[in-house]
Amino acid sequence: MTTTSTTPSSSVPGLVHGVYAEGEPIRDTKAPPGPIDRRWNTRKFEASLVNPANRRKLSVIIVGTGLAGGAAAATLGEAGYQVKSFCYQDSPRRAHSIAAQGGINAAKNYKEDGDSVYRLFYDTVKGGDYRSRESNVYRLAEVSTNIIDQCVAQGVPFAREYGGLLDNRSFGGVQVSRTFYARGQTGQQLLIGAYQALERQVAAGTVEMFSRHEMLEVVVVDGKARGIIARDLVTGEIETHLADAVVLASGGYGNVFYLSTNAMGSNVTATWRAHRKGAHFANPCYTQIHPTCIPVAGEHQSKLTLMSESLRNDGRIWVPKNAADCEKDPREIPEEDRDYYLERIYPSFGNLVPRDIASRQAKNVCDEGRGVGPKVGDFRRGVYLDFTDALKRMSAEAVAEKYGNLLDMYQRITGENPYEVPMRIYPAVHYTMGGLWVDYDLQSSIPGLFVTGEANFSDHGANRLGASALMQGLADGYFVLPHTIRDYLARGPFEKLEESHEAVVEARASVDARVQKFLSIKGDRSVDSFHKELGNIMWEFCGMERSEEGLLKAIDLIRGLRDEFWRNVKVLGAADTLNQSLEKAGRVADFLELGELMCIDALHRRESCGGHFRAESQTEDGEALRHDDEYAYVAAWEWGGQDGAPVLHKEDLVYEFVEMKQRSYK
Amino acid sequence: MNLTLKIWRQAGPKAKGEMVTYPVTDISEDMSFLEMLDVLNEQLNARGEEPIAFDSDCREGICGMCGLMISGKAHGPEVTTTCQLHMRSFSDGDEITIEPWRADAFPVIKDLVVDRGSFDRIIQAGGFISANTGSAPEAHSVPVPKPKADRAFMAAACIGCGACVAACPNASGMLFMGAKITHLGELPQGQPERDARVVNMVSQHDHEGFGGCTNIGECSSACPKEIPLDVINQLNKDLRGALMRGE
Amino acid sequence: MKMLMAGSGALFVFYVLVHMYGNLKIFAGVDAFNEYAEHLRTLFTPFLPYAGFLWLFRVLLIAALVAHAWSAFYLWSRARGARTTRYVAKAAARATVKSKMMRWGGVALLLFLVWHLLQFTIVKFNVGSLPAEGNPGLLVISSFQVWWVVLIYLLALVALGLHLYHGVWSATQTLGWAGNAAARRRAKTLGTVIALVTSVGFALPPLAILFGLVKGS
Missing domain, CATH: 3.10.20.30 (Beta-grasp domain)
Known part of the structure; x- marks a missing residue:
């Protein structure tokens, strides 16, 4: 462990870096021992069964209706449990899984190109830069094939070949074709499949749907998760919902950066509230920066739009060799004055290097002053993604058939025609690998609180491979959670809980108080202005490249900003009506706490790994340098109290099957 | 500006x-x-x-x-x-x-926000294929001809925004519903429930208070996903067939 | 409901085509026209009594008319009920005159129908100058020698043409016969052809009479 004496100005003596404490390591993740290909079967067999007649008496609350939440709600409903499903949107079909474009991986080996469950497992562990658990990843690869079967049966219209069989493509730098897709709308089609299955259960009466509801607190009674406090976003009513188990499938926290490819409403509140009640938050600093997004156009920007990285299959990425050419029309820059930097630095992978590398190199060339497009602040933040060669090679129709909707989207947003002018792209925050810590059963450190999909930390390590998020969401929702939660529920029915129970009343009162607090501050600054400022801090100091100095500074800045927020935020309107400012205030308040933990996590992890690059840890030629001897563990953070410091619990990662190697794509 | x-x-x-x-x-x-x-x-x-x-x-x-x-x-x-x-x-x-x-059928909640729950209830009435998790056969056991798969995909592109209803002089939800009928009806997996699906969805649609379709075409012109009017034709055809078969 | 609309509409399309065929008989002379009128009444006799088929057909038409008008009214009131708060601004993307005019055009046609039946079927009043008692052919000629009668008819035919133009295509859509782009084009073409043929076909006799090409004797 590298420790330094550097501390932020607001440090506390006795703590590491003055900001966190170290606690007991986590020794057991409940994964069964034995051959890796038998572990999931073993676990399924050993998980207790629940008699069908008893299932009706057992209730589960599921927060979030994306792939992980929607699929779980549908599946548990089909099994006969009483399910209550919550989403903040007006319909479960809006969850942000819908925006995933590229595809979903599955080890079907339909192309007979050497793929297998083991290879998908291997690629995912390697792609995650050896910071994920072997047992979990193997299970993910194993159930991936069931997902495709299930989705096809539901009527998901995957792309097909003329023979009527499913088509596959290679995706995100993987050398086998294992990605199933539905043009550029795979996430949408998978989500609609899960949504329809969910609505079918709503009609059947097994699932009760609460849309336009936001979970604001988890109810923990006698150490077990027993319900949630939610706000009806239409009437403003604070509601108590109790159950035998709670599942959080509330997605990732990329919006801590303000600008991200997440939806406007995506937030960390559900998981953060659970964290404050005792659930450990694992690897919060692991965020993924996606290389092919449409660059920021100006200060007004509210979100960033991703374009599928499948564009890198046929597009070539370059910037001018000379900074002087950056303002020129790209079509007038001769071939010899262009720097196809990915092809130059990584001749064997070229434009198909993994996301983290493509992103970081784009940042590097822009930082050198060779970025293109409009200046935002002092920099031009953009590189060219050029389809000129592809158009020469393939015909415009073939390009349109493959990428039409993406290119149209680009044109709609930027007003430029990508068939004529090279597109401009820049990295943007896209996915968060970190999330609530869960064991092999997807259970958090609060018994009865399960976490699925992007909301947990479990399967992607420090970097997620393309087309794996959809796979994990559906694997958790359809095939993993229903088995593991069964084992927990089999111990029920649990003691009947009244709304008048002390813990319930207290949880509810705290939510009420918080809502009233926001409305009573009556300060000068809008919620959005705080959110933007936080986003800038995070992007600057906890984005693609981090340094100790920057992170310490960020921690101070965030603490100052949070303090100001609670003194000076301005939330108009009332509590008993639809109030979007009030909704945002709650989300930003939680981001302001999460942001600090992310910086602390990034600070303690003094290695370059996966999606993030640590300035103090690089090779001689500037490539990322991991330190497996020191950091091959999951960092699970325990809430240290409002005024306390977070406590780090390390879960060592043991690699029995895949040998840890320094990644090289040269 | x-x-x-x-x-x-x-x-x-x-x-x-x-x-x-x-x-x-x-x-x-x-x-x-x-x-x-x-x-x-x-x-x-x-x-x-x-x-x-x-x-x-x-x-x-x-x-x-x-x-x-x-x-x-x-x-x-x-x-x-x-x-x-x-x-x-x-x-x-x-x-x-x-x-x-x-x-x-889309009551205003506040300012520019409306409640589109009626669309969810139409889906609940039959906009799905009943396939419980785990019961699915191997994905390649049922080939789907590419033209059918493509048409299903075209219809499945619907995002349920409600623009069709908003634009329709009759406030009809037929384009939304037709898209779902066409999506699931084109696929072999969707056949067993095809008749019941269209009858139940149309009945729910009418119950929700949407207007009827008089083939004006405003819906399709307003659709951000350019769902064609075909899907309403498909819905009508399926409905006629289902009623004749006594569904 | 919409199928009732389409089905009854289809019956009318068939009827107006037959009706038009009958009208064109006037070009063959008053006698041929009268013979045709008489033939309609003796069709299927002795299986049916005198004018039996005609009455059967009339009953069917009246039923269809009631169904058509009722379903139109039903759809219209449902559409009103589906949007009780109107838009402040509403721009049509492509709703053309024909589809918007279906309702008001239909009402106009209904009014015209009353006039038309009073004139030639029920009362058989004669606004012209020829002696036409008991002679349908002469009654027609006598009536259309009056310019404003012709004008009323021409206006009605424009309404009929537009109604058919949208109605035929709309019915194919409602009955689910326009499943792809080609079928939809065919349906639209069919609508145009039927609309043109009927309106022109019906317009010919009155115009010919007005301009003296067909005379009473």
């Missing part, structure tokens, strides 16, 4: 609403329409007026949450969603009216 906005303000579901005029200045043509409203809301907030409520989530044209009637056109002058509409589609000095979707 500078614009005059006339926006529907309504405090709550039962409150009486009215059009309120707001001038906005210094709008960049690179802003999206909703970012323009964000700017206005920041100004209102600074002045101590409650910001205008409107729905949006993904802001990349796929979730279907946003939807405004912009100068009489659902999602505005371009064939896209409101969130993907950019200010370069307007000119300096324009007067723009902004209203919520108007249909009794």
